[in-house]
Amino acid sequence: MRWSQMFLPTLKEIPNEAEAVSHILMIRSGLVRKLTAGVYSYLPLGLKVLQKVENIIREEMNRKGAQEVLLPAIQPVELWGKSGRLKTLGEDMVKFTDRHKKINVLGPTHEEVVTLLVKNEVSSYRQLPLILYQIQTKFRDEARPRFGVIRSREFIMKDAYSFDATSEGLNFSYQKMYDAYCQIFSRCGLKFIPVEADTGVMGGDVSHEFMVLAENGEDKIVVCSQCGYAVSFARAECVEPKGNNKPADLKKLSEVKTPKVTSVEAVADFFKIKPDKLIKTMIYESDAKPIAVLVRGDHEINESKLKKVLKDSSLKLGDEKLIEKITKGPLGFSGPVGLSGIEIIADYALKNERDNVVGANKADAHLINANSGRDFKVDLWADLRNITDRDFCPKCARQIKIQPAIEIGHVFKLGTKYTTSFNAAYLDAEGRSSEILMGCYGIGVNRIIAASIEQNHDENGIIWPKHISPFDVLILPLNPDHTASQDTAVKIYEQLKERNIEALLDDRNVRAGIKFKDADLIGIPIQIIIGEKKLGQGKIEIKVRSTNERMEIAASESVNKITELVGEV
RNA sequence: CGGGGCGUGGCUCAGCUUGGCUAGAGCGCUUGGUUUGGGACCAAGAAGCCGAAGGUUCAAAUCCUUCCGCCCCGACCA
Numbered sequence: 001m002r003w004s005q006m007f008l009p010t011l012k013e014i015p016n017e018a019e020a021v022s023h024i025l026m027i028r029s030g031l032v033r034k035l036t037a038g039v040y041s042y043l044p045l046g047l048k049v050l051q052k053v054e055n056i057i058r059e060e061m062n063r064k065g066a067q068e069v070l071l072p073a074i075q076p077v078e079l080w081g082k083s084g085r086l087k088t089l090g091e092d093m094v095k096f097t098d099r100h101k102k103i104n105v106l107g108p109t110h111e112e113v114v115t116l117l118v119k120n121e122v123s124s125y126r127q128l129p130l131i132l133y134q135i136q137t138k139f140r141d142e143a144r145p146r147f148g149v150i151r152s153r154e155f156i157m158k159d160a161y162s163f164d165a166t167s168e169g170l171n172f173s174y175q176k177m178y179d180a181y182c183q184i185f186s187r188c189g190l191k192f193i194p195v196e197a198d199t200g201v202m203g204g205d206v207s208h209e210f211m212v213l214a215e216n217g218e219d220k221i222v223v224c225s226q227c228g229y230a231v232s233f234a235r236a237e238c239v240e241p242k243g244n245n246k247p248a249d250l251k252k253l254s255e256v257k258t259p260k261v262t263s264v265e266a267v268a269d270f271f272k273i274k275p276d277k278l279i280k281t282m283i284y285e286s287d288a289k290p291i292a293v294l295v296r297g298d299h300e301i302n303e304s305k306l307k308k309v310l311k312d313s314s315l316k317l318g319d320e321k322l323i324e325k326i327t328k329g330p331l332g333f334s335g336p337v338g339l340s341g342i343e344i345i346a347d348y349a350l351k352n353e354r355d356n357v358v359g360a361n362k363a364d365a366h367l368i369n370a371n372s373g374r375d376f377k378v379d380l381w382a383d384l385r386n387i388t389d390r391d392f393c394p395k396c397a398r399q400i401k402i403q404p405a406i407e408i409g410h411v412f413k414l415g416t417k418y419t420t421s422f423n424a425a426y427l428d429a430e431g432r433s434s435e436i437l438m439g440c441y442g443i444g445v446n447r448i449i450a451a452s453i454e455q456n457h458d459e460n461g462i463i464w465p466k467h468i469s470p471f472d473v474l475i476l477p478l479n480p481d482h483t484a485s486q487d488t489a490v491k492i493y494e495q496l497k498e499r500n501i502e503a504l505l506d507d508r509n510v511r512a513g514i515k516f517k518d519a520d521l522i523g524i525p526i527q528i529i530i531g532e533k534k535l536g537q538g539k540i541e542i543k544v545r546s547t548n549e550r551m552e553i554a555a556s557e558s559v560n561k562i563t564e565l566v567g568e569v
Numbered sequence: 570c571g572g573g574g575c576g577u578g579g580c581u582c583a584g585c586u587u588g589g590c591u592a593g594a595g596c597g598c599u600u601g602g603u604u605u606g607g608g609a610c611c612a613a614g615a616a617g618c619c620g621a622a623g624g625u626u627c628a629a630a631u632c633c634u635u636c637c638g639c640c641c642c643g644a645c646c647a
Contacts, residue, residue, distance in 0.1 A: 012596065012608065013581045017640065037639070092646070109647060143570080143645050157647085218646090410647065442647065478606055513607040520607090531606055541606095 001471070003506045007044050010518050020216035022453035023148030025462050029522045031449075038145025038153035045522065046449075048470035050156065053448050054135050056187045056467060057158050060180045066131040066160055071113045073137065077103040079112040083421045094139040094153075106139035111418050111440055114161045118436065119424035125165045128426060128436065129173055133160035135445065147216050149446040150406060156446055162439040165426060170437040174206070174413050177441040181210055181409050188448055189465020191455060192408065195221050198234040198304050199412060210409035214454035217404035224393035224400050233402060234304055236387040237394045240348040251355045251369035253337070259364040262332025264297045267366060271357055274298070279356045279370065281334040283318040283326050283342075286310050290318060290326050292339055294346040294378070296353065299385040309345070309382045327361040335359035336376040337367055344377065347384040406451045407444070414438040456546075462523030463546050471504040472496075472566045474524040478512040482532045488540070488555055489530050495559045501566055503528075520545065526565055528558070 011028040018024040026032050031046030042050055058068065077095065080086040086093070094106040107113065114132060122128065138157045145153050162173035178194070185192045190212055197209035209232055211221050220233035231237070261270045268275045278297030283290055284306070291310070295301050307315050320331050326342055327334045335358030336344055350356075355369040372378050393400045416435040419425070425433045449468070456463045464470070473496065477489035486507070493505045504524065506515050512531075519527050529541040539552045542565065553561050 009579090011580065016575085016581075019641070034639090089647090138647085140647080144643090146641090151646085159647095407647085412647090440647095444647090481605080511605060511607090511609065513605090513609080516607045518608085529606080533606085 001502075001504050003504060004508050006504070008522075009043070010521055012517075018148060020147040020150065020450075020454075021457060022150070022214075022216065022450040025453050025457060025521075026148055026450065029462055032149065034148075038142055038151070040149055040152060040154075040446075045470050049449055049464075049468055050445065052468045052470070053188060053445055054156075054158075057135065057184055057443060057445070060184045060187070061133050061158070061160065063183075064131070064176045064180045066133045066177075066180075069114075069132050069134050070136060071107070071110050071117070071134055073107050073139070074104050075107050075113055077105055079116065080105060083112050083115075083418060085112070092140045092142065094141050107136075108138055108140045109157075109442070110134070110136075110159055111161070111414070111438075112422075115418040115422045115424055115438070118161075118163055119419070119422050122163065122424070122436065123426055125426050125428045128163055128165045129169050130163045131160060131173060131177070132163075133158060133441075146218065148450060150216065150450045151218060152446065155444060158443040158445055160441040162441070164437045164439075165428065165434070167437060170413060170415070170439055174411065174439050177411055177439065178208065181411065181441070181443070184443070185210060185212075185408065185448075187467050188452060189456070189467060190408070190448065190452060193221065193223065193230045193405070195230045195232045196235055197232040197410065205415065206413040208411050209407050210411075211405035212408055212451040212455060213403055214406045214451060215404060216454060217406040219405050219407050220402050221405045222387055222400050222402055224396060224398060226398040227393060227396040229393055229395040229400075233387065234302065236391075236400075238348065238383050238385060238387050238391055239394050239397075240381075240383065241352050247354070250371050250374060253367055253369050253371075253375050255360055255365055255367055257364060258333075258366045261364075261366070267357060268297065271366075271368070273357065277353075277356055279336065279350060279353070279358045281327075281336055281359055283323045283334060284315055285318050285322060286312045286315045290322060290342050292326075292334075292336060292342050292344045293384060294336055294344065294350055295385050296347065296349050297357075299347065299349060299388070301347075301384060302386045305382075306345075306384050309380075309384065327359075329359065329361035330363050333359040333361060333363060333365065335361055335367060335370065336372075336378075337361070337370055339376070343379045345380045345382060345384065346372065346378040348381055349385065350378075351381060406447055406454065408447050408451050409441075409443045411441045412439060414440055457523075460517075461521035464523045464525055466525050466566075469523070469525050471524050472502045473504075473526040473528055473562060474519050474522075475503055475505045475528045475530070476512075476515050476519060477505075477507070477530045478515065479532050480507075480509045482535075485530045485532055485535055488535060489528075492528060492530075492540075492558055492562070496562065499559070499563055501563065526562065528562065530555075 008030045010030050014024055015027045018027055030043050032040045032042055034040055093108055095103055097103050135158045139154055142153050145151050164170040164173055193211050194208050195211055197207045199207045222233055222236040223230045258270055261267050264275050264278055275297035280295050280297055282293045284293055323331050354371055358367050358370040360367045389402045415437055418438055419435045424436050426436055427433055453462050475489050475493055477485040479485050493503050496503045525545050527543040538555055540555045540558050541552050543550045
């Protein structure tokens with residue numbers, strides 16, 4: 001491709017709309033342009049990268065025996081009512097009413113559609129296992145699109161679905177996809193970490209996320225630099241403290257007037273203590289029954305852990321009315337002392353706490369020196385909170401780190417969650433009917449690009465890993481008026497083309513400085529620099545973008561040398 | 570959805586506090602010339618109903634009201 005013919009608008013300045021590095025660089029290097037919040041056009045250079053990534057994905061998926069399909073984006077809303085996800089996905093779904101007054105959704109994901117398809121076509125164990133995948137645009141009306149293509153409302157996803165007769169089969173399919181993902185991300189040149197993950201609205205029990213550490217990530221993962229243990233933040237286990245020894249010299253429980261002091265910070269401030277001496281009491285509603293949940297003042301309740309412990313996925317935080325009914329006190333003054341007719345469940349971290357401050361269950365009052373066992377009874381101890389960076393690794397007990405990351409892939413063992421809703425069953429060799437076991441596997445294709453840039457850039461621009469670079473080499477004849485330079489450049493360009501090496505020829509009639517700056521910005525791994533003086537000595541220069549390494553070689557040998565380099569860099 | 574910021578040629582921004590003459594700069598673009606290894610220089614140009622609507626005023630980019638859009642923080646989130 002000749003640059004002068006290419007629609008490749010680069011920007012010198014940092015666009016007003018972008019803050020994250022990958023976002024800034026994607027716009028500056030002419031990969032994408034924004035249409036509206038969370039909606040982007042891909043320009044030729046951006047599309048080339050996208051296609052490279054998609055091809056890697058296709059190769060690895062096909063290698064595992066997955067078959068490509070293309071499922072519809074327009075889906076009747078009833079399908080979503082059937083699986084119960086109309087509610088769970090809620091506002092995130094893009095809906096429209098057609099001329100027949102029927103409501104449709106633009107697919108945010110395709111479990112429903114694919115399950116229905118398979119239910120209708122598969123009825124025997126002989127047709128299993130089956131893995132189907134597609135690469136297609138998904139729509140989600142995100143509450144807050146962010147960081148360019150990292151969280152957008154319209155994005156490209158590779159989604160795959162496995163169907164198996166047995167749980168061993170599901171495990172095998174899951175492992176195949178897991179391995180394919182590692183292969184794909186490695187080939188894309190990403191440093192990634194697979195972590196155990198929460199299943200969220202997808203359902204199922206086992207799940208792994210593939211994370212790329214990046215400053216502008218929206219997710220958090222917990223990593224142990226000692227033993228390498230890594231988990232998603234939501235799932236990270238907090239270790240139960242050893243022992244449960246309350247000394248005998250506990251202080252006396254007493255009430256203190258605390259007018260209008262409700263928040264943890266305010267209470268800590270009022271008593272001039274650290275928030276960790278407080279116990280937060282939250283009233284939840286579980287299976288229509290209220291339950292009191294206690295965590296330390298400086299900790300956050302992790303609702304998905306709570307749901308698991310209580311085996312209740314419909315759990316929700318109680319409203320003001322419920323709190324008043326249960327505690328007989330107003331919101332902000334709840335405490336465990338004197339609560340009756342309600343189960344109390346407490347976080348492990350409170351086990352070794354003593355003489356804490358708690359709400360008095362009446363307006364404008366708190367209790368000091370409250371102690372579990374003596375002043376209130378805990379019905380169940382459990383791990384109920386989010387991990388913090390002061391916690392220790394559950395595997396090796398060293399200090400952990402919490403780091404921001406971008407989720408580029410997620411795999412789930414769904415089991416029968418969808419096949420039950422859609423009654424998708426098969427007959428086994430004995431003629432017995434069973435539900436099909438499913439797995440689902442997603443990759444955020446656009447995110448791979450953003451994540452790659454987050455991970456591979458410098459102050460001058462992008463540095464593409466070789467397999468997803470839009471071109472293999474960039475040829476820069478510096479002086480547009482110097483015929484010998486131009487001729488040499490064109491010759492190299494043509495010869496590379498014959499060898500199936502993709503080159504971009506910067507034949508623009510602009511000054512050298514502009515070519516150099518743009519070259520570094522768009523980040524093609526190998527730059528072939530053809531200058532008038534050096535060419536006079538029969539030499540051209542090669543610059544490796546990632547290392548900044550420069551070498552001079554004889555113009556006559558350039559094509560061989562470049563071919564060699566393309567294989568290496 | 571809550572909090573904050575912003576909206577002025579294609580891009581980055583000044584002007585707005587304290588209303589006033591013809592709305593500015595740099596980059597980019599067009600034409601001509603000089604230049605040619607890290608975002609050149611000179612000259613001449615094209616390009617804006619100052620986000621939209623309404624109001625106040627002799628007079629509004631500037632003040633007031635409403636709306637729209639974009640970005641950031643949070644809530645939420647395969």
